[in-house]
Amino acid sequence: MSAQTADSPLLTTKDLAEFLKTTPNAVNILRHRGLGPQGFRRGRNVLYRREAVEAWLRAKEAGDRLGQRAAA
Template sequence: MPTSNQDRRIDPSMQTLRESMTIHPLLTVDDLAAYLSKPKATLYAWRTRKLGPKAVRVGGNVRYRWEDVEEWIAEHVEE
């Protein structure tokens, strides 16, 4: 049976963002927060506790690769 998270429809703007990722594969913290419907502070907390998706540093900025986000989501699917 699907969970409430699985029942959510993808926002069309997020679909456009996803499609554009083939050109720009790195997500910002803002992008990922919007995608996961979580506050940025939660992502930063997960990162420092090694609970969230793997992140990379580009200069002084935190970025996320789609592959790492998708892998992290797959690892957290409840049975």
């Protein structure tokens, strides 16, 4: 992720894929299935608010019972 992207409150699909260490296609599949963070369309692009991504990650962590047990 570039320095400019690191400061931006919005992430593109490509930025989010880099952040999650996955592919843009995987991010698109999560979005299509309703399993990814909430995003919105701006023209042809889908943008994700950084705080929505962080909230989505916190919810994923809280829902991972095996991860919860391992942390204890």
